[in-house]
Amino acid sequence: MASSPPCPTYPGAAPQPGLPPRSGGALRHAHWWQRPWVRYGAPAxxxxxxxxxxxxxxxxxxxxxxxxxxxxxxxxxxxxxxxxxxxxxxxxxxxxxxxxxxxxxxxxxxxxxxxxxxxxxxxxxxxxxxxxxxxxxxxxxxxxxxxxxxxxxxxxxxxxxxxxxxxxxxxxxxxxxxxxxxxxxxxxxxxxxxxxxxxxxxxxxxxxxxxxxxxxxxxxxxxxxxxxxxxxxxxxxxxxxxxxxxxxxxxxxxxxxxxxxxxxxxxxxxxxxxxxxxxxxxxxxxxxxxxxxxxxxxxxVWTRQRELRTVRTELPAYAVAGWLLPAEPFALGSMRARRVARRYARRYGGKEVARAVAQYEAYATSLAFLRRRGRLGRAGTDFVERERELLLELWRRREAARPALDHAARTTAPPVPVAVPPWPVHGMPGAHGMHEVHGTHGVHGVQGTRGTHGPQGYGQPQPHPYPPYQPNPYRF
Structure with a gap:
């Protein structure tokens, strides 16, 4: 089992995933109207x-x-x-x-x-x-x-x-x-x-x-x-x-x-x-x-697209710190890639794995919005606890979500125009101009990931190749 990555050191950084969540003992001393059966039963x-x-x-x-x-x-x-x-x-x-x-x-x-x-x-x-x-x-x-x-x-x-x-x-x-x-x-x-x-x-x-x-x-x-x-x-x-x-x-x-x-x-x-x-x-x-x-x-509709841009903008900070793989912010910031990931997970892992991938996507999105509020000075007093909870939820589902998200990132990555040199190259057709290379742009360097076809990755130990951690990469 790979060890958990170090946490960001900016104010309000979350603890390491190996730590258990804080005790809910305070609920035992809550007033009667704060009990779950009252909060759910009375409205019903x-x-x-x-x-x-x-x-x-x-x-x-x-x-x-x-x-x-x-x-x-x-x-x-x-x-x-x-x-x-x-x-x-x-x-x-x-x-x-x-x-x-x-x-x-x-x-x-x-x-x-x-x-x-x-x-x-x-x-x-x-x-x-x-x-x-x-x-x-x-x-x-x-x-x-x-x-x-x-x-x-x-x-x-x-x-x-x-x-x-x-x-x-x-x-x-x-x-x-x-x-x-x-x-x-x-x-x-x-x-x-x-x-x-x-x-x-x-x-x-x-x-x-x-x-x-x-x-x-x-x-x-x-x-x-x-x-x-x-x-x-x-x-x-x-x-x-x-x-x-x-x-x-x-x-x-x-x-x-x-x-x-x-x-x-x-x-x-x-x-x-x-x-x-x-x-x-x-x-x-x-x-x-x-x-x-x-x-x-x-x-x-514009607000929906803006929220997707927020996901793509805020989540790379957690990829730098090692909590996410480099390809994940791209996949999580695209509704098409999310759908591909869920379909891939359902096909090769079943309904439970697909549900875990959907939950992973939702928690990652909440984490991106939370970080944006913190960066803009709009986070509440529970920012530290909330960030901790979201990171732990992501960490628990990483084995199910990462193969599917990696496949989605590779499948939906935009084509990269590659210039063909005008001189002959051994083994290359003599045509000149621009060619498009599909599939790997934006995810280069993600080692240990699965290919774009087949059920590789589910039910097998997965390596976690995190980038070198840079202390305090982002500040609020």
């Missing part, structure tokens, strides 16, 4: 009760048949939206439990709060003003955006406060906010589509001219992204706050509030467009909603 019970209540309320308003029709139609955009947000989260995948909590909060707790608060506020305004039509308009354009966006933002706030290690930047905020809004839109669409189906049953309408078809076209075909688009602004506010230094407390508080206010304004504009007639609705949709959707799509 709250969401389950909310789900039962919202199920009863929606079924009461739509009827059993309308509920089933609404459920079948409302579920159609959910897989597409969830896949899109999961794709954005692939650089540093968050735990599934965060996504499940966010979706359940949006579909159950936030939807319940919105239905109760909107109904109460609209009825109170109608009694106070004796104008039911005006109360409905005011409720849709003012009350609903405030109540609904606040209810959805609560999920983002809870993950930000209690899952802080999983909430490290803009993409995390976008994903949590988008998944929460997807759950909320799912329940709301059941209600609207089920109610429309009930109205068609009373009037006898069916086909394209029915209310159900019109509601389906507007909510599912034209604007399935509406609720996620609004709430994403709240997530961006929390994401920028997560990137801000801890000493800038005013900024860390004001940015999420600014994002929430922007989400409310977008929501109010969208709801208000329905009162402007068909042309007003189309004008807002084409001139505002579609460009905003395109701009946000570009922003999150």
């Amino acid at each position: 019970v709250l969401l389950a009760l909310s789900g039962l209540v919202i199920l009863a309320l929606v079924r009461e308003q739509t009827g059993t048949e309308g509920f089933l029709v609404g459920l079948g139609l409302a579920v159609l955009p959910v897989p597409l939206l969830m896949a899109a947000f999961r794709w954005l989260d692939r650089v540093e995948p968050g735990p599934w439990r965060n996504l499940l909590f966010s979706f359940a909060w949006g579909a159950c707790a936030a939807a319940l709060m919105a239905i109760v608060a909107n109904s109460f506020a609209t009825r109170w305004i109608a009694r106070a003003t004796a104008d039911p039509a005006g109360a409905d308009t005011l409720g849709a354009t003012v009350i609903a955006p405030v109540v609904e966006e606040t209810a959805k933002a609560a999920a983002v706030l809870l993950v930000f406060l209690f899952r802080r290690r999983d909430f490290t930047g803009i993409l995390d905020g976008v994903v949590i906010a988008g998944v929460t809004a997807t759950g909320f839109a799912f329940t709301e669409n059941i209600l609207y589509l089920g109610t429309a189906f009930g109205a068609d049953q009373l009037t006898g309408d069916s086909g394209i001219a029915s209310v159900t078809a019109a509601t389906f076209f507007v909510r599912i075909v034209m604007s399935p992204f509406a609720h996620p688009l609004f709430t994403v602004f709240t997530g961006i506010g929390f994401g920028i706050s997560a990137l801000s230094p801890q000493r800038q407390r005013a900024r860390r508080v004001l940015l999420p509030l600014a994002g929430l206010l922007l989400a409310m304004g977008m929501h109010a504009l969208w709801n208000g467009s329905s009162t402007l007639g068909d042309y007003g609705f189309l004008a807002v949709y084409l001139a505002f909603m579609v460009p905003m959707f395109g701009m946000l799509t570009w922003l999150v």
Whole structure:
């Protein structure tokens, strides 16, 4: 077994991998509300009760048949939206439990709060003003955006406060906010589509001219992204706050509030467009909603590429210190190389090895983001402990991950143009010009690694050729 490499000597360097993690004895003296069964059990019970209540309320308003029709139609955009947000989260995948909590909060707790608060506020305004039509308009354009966006933002706030290690930047905020809004839109669409189906049953309408078809076209075909688009602004506010230094407390508080206010304004504009007639609705949709959707799509894709550049920039410091092989920063900074590594591991090592490679990629990405925050002076007080944990997790999975990452780096390395000399060379064709050599650029010097084909490396002792350690190569 090769000995562990020396640790970097910059402030906050991690201990050697041979040392055990710090004892968790402090948990034995934690308060009762900090116990895991309380932290996991209480939200689960709250969401389950909310789900039962919202199920009863929606079924009461739509009827059993309308509920089933609404459920079948409302579920159609959910897989597409969830896949899109999961794709954005692939650089540093968050735990599934965060996504499940966010979706359940949006579909159950936030939807319940919105239905109760909107109904109460609209009825109170109608009694106070004796104008039911005006109360409905005011409720849709003012009350609903405030109540609904606040209810959805609560999920983002809870993950930000209690899952802080999983909430490290803009993409995390976008994903949590988008998944929460997807759950909320799912329940709301059941209600609207089920109610429309009930109205068609009373009037006898069916086909394209029915209310159900019109509601389906507007909510599912034209604007399935509406609720996620609004709430994403709240997530961006929390994401920028997560990137801000801890000493800038005013900024860390004001940015999420600014994002929430922007989400409310977008929501109010969208709801208000329905009162402007068909042309007003189309004008807002084409001139505002579609460009905003395109701009946000570009922003999150650009942010995703920026995170990959961060991985390629920050991880070489750990390769210099001997924690990573020289080829790994390139492979970990490319989504294509990551996919190749996981496929290679699954083919020759099985599902468990592929899972270990995926975990290795996620921990390495978290390590790169942590180092970047430390280098910019934005790391928290737990920087040393967190770096130690991430390095230990990487060290435990190195035997499974390194053959696959080495293969991925060699397979996906860009071609290197090589100039052919104009004079004849023994054994070389006489053609002149430039030729491309594939496969080894960027990984030259990695000794003891496996070839690009075959299952070599898995289940065999692996040499660990670390470069000479240079004391204090990087400072924060």
